[in-house]
Each structure stands twice: as structure tokens, then as C-alpha cells.
Amino acid sequence: MAELLAVRDLTLGFHTDAGLARVLDGVNLTIDRGQVMGLVGESGCGKTTLARAVLGVLPRHVTDISGGSIRFKGRDLLALAPDVLSREVCGRAITFIPQDPYGSFNPVFTVGTQIMEIMKWKSPRREAIGWQAGMPALLQTYPAERRRADRDAVLKLLDAVQLPQPEQILRKYPHELSGGQRQRLMIAMALLPEPDLVIADEPTTALDVTIQAQILGLIRRLATERGVAVLFTTHDLGTAYEICDAVTVMYAGQDVESAPTDVFFTRCVHPYTDRLLASLPRPDGKVAGIPGEVPSLVTPPPGCRFHPRCDSAAADCRAARPPETASGAGHRVRCFHPRVRAAA
Amino acid sequence: MKTGWRQALSKFVRDRAALIGSVIILGLILCAIFAPYLAPFPDDVYEFHTSNRLRAPDGVHYFGTDRMGSDVLSRILFGARITIMIAVIAISITVAIGVPIGLIAGYYGKWPSDALMRVSDIFLAIPQVVLAIAIAQTLGPSIENVILALSATYWPFWARLVYAETRSVKNEIFIESAIALGAPPWRVMLLHVLPNIASAIIVRTSIGMGNTILTAAILGFLGLGAPPPAPEWGRMIAESREFLPEAWWYATAPGLAIFLVVMGFNLLGDGLRDILDPRIRRAASREE
Amino acid sequence: MRRLEIIVSRLAWFVPTIVGLLIIIFTISHIIPTDPVRVLAGDNATQEQLDALRKEYGYDKPLPIQFINYLKDVATGNLGISIFTKRPISETMWHRLPATLELTFAAVFLSVLFGIPLGVLSALKRNSLFDHVLRVITVSGLAVASFWLAMELQFLFSMNLAVAPLNGRISGFGPDPITGFFVIDSLLIWDMESLRSALSHMILPAITLALPAAATIVRFTRAGVLEVINSNFVLYERAMGIPWPLIVWKYVLRNALISTVTQIGLIFGVFLSGAVVVETVFDWPGIGAYAVNSILQSDYKAIMGFTIWTGAIFLIVNLITDIAHTLIDPRSSQ
Numbered sequence: 001m002a003e004l005l006a007v008r009d010l011t012l013g014f015h016t017d018a019g020l021a022r023v024l025d026g027v028n029l030t031i032d033r034g035q036v037m038g039l040v041g042e043s044g045c046g047k048t049t050l051a052r053a054v055l056g057v058l059p060r061h062v063t064d065i066s067g068g069s070i071r072f073k074g075r076d077l078l079a080l081a082p083d084v085l086s087r088e089v090c091g092r093a094i095t096f097i098p099q100d101p102y103g104s105f106n107p108v109f110t111v112g113t114q115i116m117e118i119m120k121w122k123s124p125r126r127e128a129i130g131w132q133a134g135m136p137a138l139l140q141t142y143p144a145e146r147r148r149a150d151r152d153a154v155l156k157l158l159d160a161v162q163l164p165q166p167e168q169i170l171r172k173y174p175h176e177l178s179g180g181q182r183q184r185l186m187i188a189m190a191l192l193p194e195p196d197l198v199i200a201d202e203p204t205t206a207l208d209v210t211i212q213a214q215i216l217g218l219i220r221r222l223a224t225e226r227g228v229a230v231l232f233t234t235h236d237l238g239t240a241y242e243i244c245d246a247v248t249v250m251y252a253g254q255d256v257e258s259a260p261t262d263v264f265f266t267r268c269v270h271p272y273t274d275r276l277l278a279s280l281p282r283p284d285g286k287v288a289g290i291p292g293e294v295p296s297l298v299t300p301p302p303g304c305r306f307h308p309r310c311d312s313a314a315a316d317c318r319a320a321r322p323p324e325t326a327s328g329a330g331h332r333v334r335c336f337h338p339r340v341r342a343a344a
Numbered sequence: 345m346k347t348g349w350r351q352a353l354s355k356f357v358r359d360r361a362a363l364i365g366s367v368i369i370l371g372l373i374l375c376a377i378f379a380p381y382l383a384p385f386p387d388d389v390y391e392f393h394t395s396n397r398l399r400a401p402d403g404v405h406y407f408g409t410d411r412m413g414s415d416v417l418s419r420i421l422f423g424a425r426i427t428i429m430i431a432v433i434a435i436s437i438t439v440a441i442g443v444p445i446g447l448i449a450g451y452y453g454k455w456p457s458d459a460l461m462r463v464s465d466i467f468l469a470i471p472q473v474v475l476a477i478a479i480a481q482t483l484g485p486s487i488e489n490v491i492l493a494l495s496a497t498y499w500p501f502w503a504r505l506v507y508a509e510t511r512s513v514k515n516e517i518f519i520e521s522a523i524a525l526g527a528p529p530w531r532v533m534l535l536h537v538l539p540n541i542a543s544a545i546i547v548r549t550s551i552g553m554g555n556t557i558l559t560a561a562i563l564g565f566l567g568l569g570a571p572p573p574a575p576e577w578g579r580m581i582a583e584s585r586e587f588l589p590e591a592w593w594y595a596t597a598p599g600l601a602i603f604l605v606v607m608g609f610n611l612l613g614d615g616l617r618d619i620l621d622p623r624i625r626r627a628a629s630r631e632e
Numbered sequence: 633m634r635r636l637e638i639i640v641s642r643l644a645w646f647v648p649t650i651v652g653l654l655i656i657i658f659t660i661s662h663i664i665p666t667d668p669v670r671v672l673a674g675d676n677a678t679q680e681q682l683d684a685l686r687k688e689y690g691y692d693k694p695l696p697i698q699f700i701n702y703l704k705d706v707a708t709g710n711l712g713i714s715i716f717t718k719r720p721i722s723e724t725m726w727h728r729l730p731a732t733l734e735l736t737f738a739a740v741f742l743s744v745l746f747g748i749p750l751g752v753l754s755a756l757k758r759n760s761l762f763d764h765v766l767r768v769i770t771v772s773g774l775a776v777a778s779f780w781l782a783m784e785l786q787f788l789f790s791m792n793l794a795v796a797p798l799n800g801r802i803s804g805f806g807p808d809p810i811t812g813f814f815v816i817d818s819l820l821i822w823d824m825e826s827l828r829s830a831l832s833h834m835i836l837p838a839i840t841l842a843l844p845a846a847a848t849i850v851r852f853t854r855a856g857v858l859e860v861i862n863s864n865f866v867l868y869e870r871a872m873g874i875p876w877p878l879i880v881w882k883y884v885l886r887n888a889l890i891s892t893v894t895q896i897g898l899i900f901g902v903f904l905s906g907a908v909v910v911e912t913v914f915d916w917p918g919i920g921a922y923a924v925n926s927i928l929q930s931d932y933k934a935i936m937g938f939t940i941w942t943g944a945i946f947l948i949v950n951l952i953t954d955i956a957h958t959l960i961d962p963r964s965s966q
Contacts, residue, residue: 012853052871055871057871085873086870086873086875086876087873087875088870089873090871091871091872091873091874092868092873095872096868096871096872098864098867098868098871100864103863103864103865104864104867104868105865105868105886106865106869106883106886106887106964107865107961107962108886108887108890108960108961108964109883109886110965117874117878118872118874121873121874121875122872122873136877137875137876137877137878138877138878138881173962173963175962175963189872199871265791292636300741323782325732361767361771439827460643462648462649463652464650465645465649465652465655466649466652467656469650469652469653469943470653470904470939470942470943470945470946471651471901471902471904471905471942471946472905473905473908473909474900474905474908474923474938474939474942475656475939477774477908477923477924477927478657478660478927478935478939479660481927481928481930481934481935482660483660510742541636550738553776554775558775558777561777561779562777562778562779562909565777565779565909566909566912566924566927566928567928570821578777578779581777581779581780581783584783585783588783588786588787588791589787589791589792592787595780595787596784596786598780599776599777599780599781599783599784602776602777602780603772603775603776603780606774606775606776606777607771607772609776610771610774610775611771614771621792
């Protein structure tokens with residue numbers, strides 16, 4: 001499979017009252033075309049920050065990007081001018097399914113207005129019909145011919161995300177819809193521009209448990225049907241297992257291990273991943289926690305940030321961050337003392 | 345709690361608006377107290393020197409002289425006393441009426457809150473200035489009547505404010521638990537509700553002082569304030585009207601005095617709001 | 633339907649509120665230490681003349697009766713005869729209202745025209761030099777005494793620079809009244825000379841009135857934009873690459889204006905009380921100047937007339953504000 005997104009050595013921090021919080025530390029992440037990649041980690045491990053860095057929506061004034069690159073289809077997004085990024089990549093080649101379907105709709109506009117606004121700027125038919133290059137954004141109009149075509153596409157996709165009576169739904173305000181309906185709309189809006197990559201940032205955390213599975217299944221099915229790659233962040237390994245092709249694990253702003261899903265759940269070697277899998281509730285109801293606390297990002301431990309909690313840690317773990325080593329096809333791990341497993 | 349106040353204090357010093365505001369207000373208070381010593385011609389407040397009238401500012405009369413030949417600067421300094429007295433007494437009465445009514449109506453709800461809403465609706469149905477003018481004129485021009493007119497028309501704002509704050513605090517868990525533990529209503533109101541709405545009251549007091557000084561100046565300007573020859577700032581501006589454009593200093597000086605003092609209270613109120621109001625503070629810290 | 637409910641309940645309270653207002657005004661005007669009849673009759677009037685006058689104006693009856701009679705009159709639109717001008721108060725009010733409204737609308741126009749864009753810009757460029765300068769200006773605008781500002785503007789632009797008229801509403805008699813609004817009337821009959829004169833007379837009082845209102849609008853718009861700009865839907869719109877100017881001026885502004893609109897009632901109160909003072913300084917022939925004259929002459933029927941009118945205007949504006957609020961915020965009509 002061809003490489004679609006390659007994050008390399010991404011290091012960034014946020015200026016806070018307590019000092020610079022080193023939120024991402026030399027992070028690597030690779031997504032192939034059409035691949036559903038799960039980005040797994042505890043809250044505060046930097047997965048949402050990584051997702052927002054790719055989308056280019058980090059708060060400008062407090063973010064300090066000190067190194068690395070985000071290459072998407074051969075272009076470095078970090079080197080792109082903000083207006084080019086916003087026009088050609090955001091919402092077009094990379095789209096977004098947010099965590100919070102309640103707050104992510106503008107409360108005072110109808111759902112239809114908001115969907116059609118996205119289509120006006122991001123429709124795949126934009127270049128073909130009614131391209132008003134050089135006109136200020138506030139003055140650009142929506143050519144009626146493209147509007148009709150786009151509206152047909154919207155209605156078709158609302159049907160595909162199993163929203164009955166799409167015409168009525170478009171006339172409603174966000175507060176008149178349920179959380180599940182809103183998230184289905186968000187999925188539709190993410191797919192309408194026919195992107196190469198969808199970033200889904202914990203898309204089910206705000207929803208009822210009963211709806212979560214439906215939404216997850218929907219994302220997985222539509223991604224496969226359309227050959228769209230998905231970067232799916234979650235703190236729930238079970239979810240990742242169900243819908244992802246591959247999983248990358250982060251701990252305290254560092255990527256620790258990345259592997260195809262089947263390999264990941266059977267042959268992971270990083271001590272943190274190991275503990276993470278062990279912490280899943282077992283059939284006998286026992287839960288094995290990870291001793292110790294997540295470190296402060298303002299004064300993180302040197303080297304591998306997991307070493308204070310790791311029972312395999314040695315002096316080299318404190319001295320430097322382990323390099324990325326291949327441990328099989330598509331399986332990369334960052335550890336000096338990986339678990340040794342008998343070959344399956 | 346202690347560190348909270350210390351934090352607020354250090355924020356206060358860093359907040360330039362609040363600092364400038366409190367310096368201005370401190371200056372006003374000092375002017376009022378030491379007016380007899382600061383004023384170059386303290387006797388001019390009640391003495392006339394008609395041969396000396398309408399002199400432009402110079403090294404002797406920094407702000408010139410008025411139509412009676414009195415030193416404008418001296419009159420402004422003494423005027424600070426009237427301004428402070430009116431504002432402090434009027435706001436005290438307003439708070440003394442508005443806060444208990446708002447507290448009780450907000451705490452009990454039901455008919456006390458309905459009654460408050462309807463009565464304050466009536467008062468709020470016309471602008472405060474208009475009603476204050478009507479009352480002040482009816483009672484006749486004097487400082488006491490100005491104070492009465494100001495507090496009679498301003499308390500509904502306060503009752504509404506305290507009412508709304510009380511209502512929003514009342515459903516907090518610590519209040520509900522205090523009630524559940526059987527604390528008598530007056531105790532809950534005084535020891536639990538009041539401390540939690542105090543910051544809103546403090547902020548509003550500062551801004552209300554500025555507002556009251558402006559309204560009092562309007563009454564003075566219309567001839568409804570302290571009768572002459574009291575050096576009331578609004579009245580001084582009214583007197584100066586017929587001497588424009590020649591005696592420009594005559595109107596400019598008291599106008600600037602009003603402006604400065606109201607500005608001081610507004611800046612202080614704004615600064616206090618940033619420091620004390622947790623809701624706004626949170627919004628500010630969310631700024632990118 | 634909640635929208636209808638709001639309107640009905642507002643209207644239902646309209647009459648009791650006005651009556652309550654009248655009770656307050658009636659009470660204060662009857663503790664007047666000066667006897668209006670004596671003022672009217674002059675110092676040399678005999679007791680018989682005084683009694684006759686008292687009977688003529690209905691002052692001989694007990695206060696509650698006087699009040700009920702007054703209410704009856706008000707209900708039929710009769711506000712009584714002014715003791716001093718000897719003309720019906722309603723007629724004078726109708727005659728003078730267009731002047732006040734014209735000035736007020738001009739001030740609303742100015743304050744919205746400048747207040748909203750400046751508020752948005754200062755929120756976007758928060759903590760910049762622009763934001764700080766604007767903050768100083770808005771705080772000043774709320775601190776300045778309107779009558780003093782009016783006089784200083786007259787001093788500067790009328791007396792020294794002579795670029796604006798000193799006072800009044802128009803030079804000469806003005807266009808024949810059709811609507812009573814000089815600007816509209818002169819446009820209707822295409823009288824450019826009158827239009828120019830009306831506008832030049834209007835500019836200084838309108839600025840005086842608009843300044844504190846514009847300052848209020850700037851502050852509320854700024855706060856509203858700041859509150860909205862960090863919300864999740866703005867993050868979503870940015871992530872989806874919607875052009876930034878569109879996010880700000882269409883999507884953020886619409887949300888931010890909800891809090892500004894709820895302040896319109898308050899701002900209108902600023903205009904009405906400002907009009908009283910500003911009309912006096914600029915000799916603007918509106919109801920504000922009339923009220924001040926009536927007050928200074930203890931013409932209490934005229935004061936009551938003015939109070940009813942102001943109260944009615946203010947209540948109607950607040951009613952419109954509530955309706956506007958339910959219109960622009962779909963969540964409120966649940």
C-alpha cells in the first residue's frame with residue numbers, strides 16, 4: 001500500500017502558566033492509503049493534539065512547533081501557507097469527525113445551511129463548476145447548477161449514513177436532533193468532499209453506549225467502501241480492535257509501538273502496550289492497573305517517558321529515547337528492552 | 345481561601361486598569377479630604393471677586409476663574425467633597441435596600457420573587473435619569489433630595505442583580521446541603537449565599553459609583569442639584585454655557601474632573617470583574 | 633409556541649406597568665411643595681380666583697379621585713392640557729416625537745455601524761495595540777458626561793471651526809411635514825438644501841448620543857465573539873477549511889450578536905435618557921427638551937405625559953428585543 005500520511009519526529013509544546021508543556025516528543029506516525037489507523041492512548045497522551053496538528057487547527061499563539069514534518073501526499077503540511085492549507089487540504093483532502101457532535105454544530109444555523117456551506121467550498125465538483133478564483137471569500141456565490149448537484153449528493157449520502165427523511169433533517173436546527181443523528185451527519189459531512197483521509201477524534205465518546213457500536217460500524221463500512229483512510233483516536237483498545245487495520249500506541253507524548261491489528265493484539269512487545277492490554281477487563285472481572293502516574297508534560301522524564309513506571313527500565317532508557325526498530329512486517333517498536341515472546 | 349485572596353491581590357497589581365482606576369479614586373478621596381490645603385484659594389468657594397471674573401488660566405489661577413471671579417481649580421477640589429458624599433451615600437442606601445430585597449426574593453422564589461419582578465419592572469420601565477429628574481425637581485434642589493432621587497431610582501437594578509445572582513447560586517450543592525442540614529434561612533443567606541455573590545456586588549458597586557456620579561452631574565447640570573454657590577461640578581458646567589466660546593476653561597475643567605472620576609470607578613470595576621468573576625476569568629484563560 | 637407566549641405575556645404586563653408608573657409619578661408630583669395653581673394664577677390672585685382655577689383643573693377633588701380621573705383620560709388618549717403652553721400634551725408629544733426618533737435612529741445607526749465591526753476586530757486582535765486603544769476609547773465613552781461632551785463638540789466644531797451648526801434641527805422652516813422626519817421628507821420632495829441642513833444639524837447631537845451606546849456595543853460584541861471563538865464549532869469549521877472571514881463574519885458574529893441584542897433595551901434606555909440632556913444642549917425640538925422645560929416649570933401633567941410616552945416606547949423596544957432574540961436564537965423557541 002502507498003504511504004498517504006507520514007508524521008516524522010513531530011515535536012511541539014504549548015505555553016502554559018506553569019511553563020512549556022512538551023505535548024508531543026518526536027512522534028512518528030504512518031498511514032497508508034485506505035488504511036484505518038487507530039491511535040490509542042490514555043487521556044492527555046497527545047493523541048488529540050496530534051490529530052489537530054494534522055488538521056492545522058492548533059491554537060496559534062500558544063503552540064511552539066520545534067521540529068519534525070507532516071507529509072501528506074508528498075507535501076509538508078507544516079511548511080504550507082495557512083491559506084493554501086485551509087483551501088486545498090482542510091475539509092477537502094483531509095476531513096474531520098469531531099469528538100463532540102453537540103458543540104461542533106453551530107447552534108443558530110440549520111443543519112442544512114451548515115452542510116451546504118461545506119459543499120459550497122469543498123464539493124468535489126468545485127473545480128468543474130463555478131470556480132471563482134481570486135474573489136474574496138465573503139463575495140463568492142454558490143452557482144445554482146453546482147448547488148443542485150451537491151444537494152443531490154448530500155441527500156444520497158444522508159441515506160447512506162442511515163438518516164431517514166433527509167429533507168426534513170436538513171431543515172432542522174442542531175438542538176432538534178439526537179446525538180446519534182448529529183454524529184451521522186458529521187460522518188456524512190466528512191465523506192461528502194470525497195477526501196483521502198478522515199480524522200475521527202474519539203467520535204463515539206460523547207454518545208450513548210448503545211449507539212456507539214452503530215456509529216463505529218458505519219465509519220468502518222463507509223471507509224472500506226470508499227477506500228478512505230481514517231485516523232481514529234480512541235482510549236479504548238476494544239474499539240480499536242473492532243474497526244482498525246493497524247494501531248499506534250502513544251504514551252505521554254511519545255509513540256511507543258505500531259502494528260497491524262492482529263499482530264498488535266497477539267504479539268506486542270513494548271512493556272507499556274503489554275500493561276495496557278493487561279489492563280483490559282478480563283472475563284474473571286479482575287482489572288490489572290498500571291502502577292505509578294502519568295508524568296507531568298512540563299517536566300517529563302528524560303529518555304523514554306515510560307521508564308519511571310516500567311519494570312524493564314535500565315540506565316539506557318533514562319539516557320535517550322529508544323530508536324524505532326522493526327519487529328516484523330509493519331510492526332515498529334521503540335524500546336531498548338522489549339518483551340521477548342515465543343514465536344506464535 | 346487565603347492563597348485565593350493573595351492570588352487576587354497579585355492579579356490586581358498586575359491588572360493595569362484596576363491599578364489606574366484605584367489611583368484615580370485614591371486621588372479623588374485625597375482631594376476631597378485635603379481640599380482646604382490643596383486649593384490655592386480655599387475661600388473662593390463662597391467668596392466673589394467680580395473684578396477678577398473670567399480670567400484665562402495662568403500661573404495664579406491654573407484653571408482660570410469663573411463668572412464670579414472665583415478660582416475654578418479651588419472650586420473643583422471642593423466639589424470633590426460633594427461628589428463623593430452624594431455617590432457614597434446614594435450607593436449605600438441603594439445597596440442597603442436592593443441587596444436584602446434581592447436576596448430574599450431570590451432565596452424564597454414564589455410570590456416574593458414575582459412581587460420584586462413586577463415592582464422593578466415598573467421602575468425599569470423608564471430610564472433612571474428621567475425618573476430621577478422628576479423626583480429631584482418635585483422635592484426641590486438640594487443635596488439630600490439628589491441622594492434620595494438617585495437611590496429611589498437605582499435600587500431596582502440592584503435588587504434584580506442580587507436576585508439573579510442568588511438564584512444561580514441557590515442550586516449549588518453546598519447551599520442545598522446547608523439547607524438539608526437544617527440551617528435557618530437567614531443563616532444560609534448571610535453565611536453561604538452572600539459571600540458567594542459578594543464579588544458580583546463589589547464589581548457592581550464600583551461601576552454603580554461611576555454611574556451615580558454621572559447621573560448626579562446631569563441633575564446638577566439641569567439645576568436640580570446642590571443650590572448655588574455650592575461648587576457642584578454639573579452646575580459649574582451649566583453656568584459656563586453662556587460664556588462659551590470665550591471662557592473655554594470654565595466648562596472644560598469640571599467636565600474633565602467628572603470624566604476622570606467616572607473613568608476611575610469604571611476602570612476599577614472592570615479590573616475587579618476580571619479578577620473576581622470566575623465565569624469571565626475562565627473565558628479569559630481559554631483565550632488562545 | 634413560545635414566541636407567541638412571550639409577546640402575549642409582555643403585552644399583558646404593559647398596562648399594569650404603565651399604571652404602576654403613573655402611580656409613582658402621580659405620587660411624586662403631588663408632594664410638590666409649590667402649588668401649581670398658585671404659580672399659574674400669579675402672586676396677586678385672590679382666593680376666589682385660585683378656587684375657580686382649582687375647580688377648572690380638577691385640583692379640588694381628593695387625590696384618589698384625581699388619579700382615577702387622570703387614568704380615564706389617559707385611557708382615552710387624553711393626557712390633559714399643559715398648564716403653561718395651554719395646549720393638549722398629546723398633541724405636543726405627537727408633534728415633537730419625530731424629532732426625537734429621527735435623532736435616536738441616527739444614533740442607533742452610527743453606534744451599530746461602528747460598534748459591531750470594531751467589537752469583532754478588537755476580539756480578533758485581542759491584546760494588540762488596536763485592542764488596547766479601543767478599550768481606552770470605550771471606557772472613556774462610558775465615562776464622559778453627555779452634556780459636557782455636547783458642549784465641547786459645540787465649542788470645537790460650531791464655534792471655532794464653524795463646520796457644523798451650533799443648535800436647532802434645520803435652518804429655516806424645513807420641508808413640509810409628511811412623515812415628520814426631516815431627512816425622509818426632504819428626500820421625498822427631493823430638496824437637497826433641506827437634506828444637507830438637516831444632516832449637518834443632526835451630526836453633533838447624534839455623535840453625542842451614539843458614543844456611549846457604541847462603547848456598550850463594542851464591549852458586548854467583543855465579549856460575545858471571544859466567548860464563541862473558542863467553541864467547538866469554530867474549531868470544526870476551521871478544521872473543515874471554511875474560509876476564515878466567513879467563519880468570523882457569518883458564523884461567529886451571528887452567535888455573538890445574541891448577547892448584544894439582549895442589550896438593545898438597555899442601550900435604548902441610554903438613548904432616551906441621553907436625549908433629555910442632549911436635546912436641551914442642542915435646542916433639539918424633541919420630547920426630551922420638552923420634558924426638561926416642563927420639569928423646570930413644574931408642569932406636572934406634561935411630566936406625566938412624557939413619562940407615559942417614554943415608558944411606552946421603552947416597553948415596546950424591550951418587547952421587540954425579546955422577539956428579535958427568539959428570532960435569531962433558535963434554541964429559545966423550544
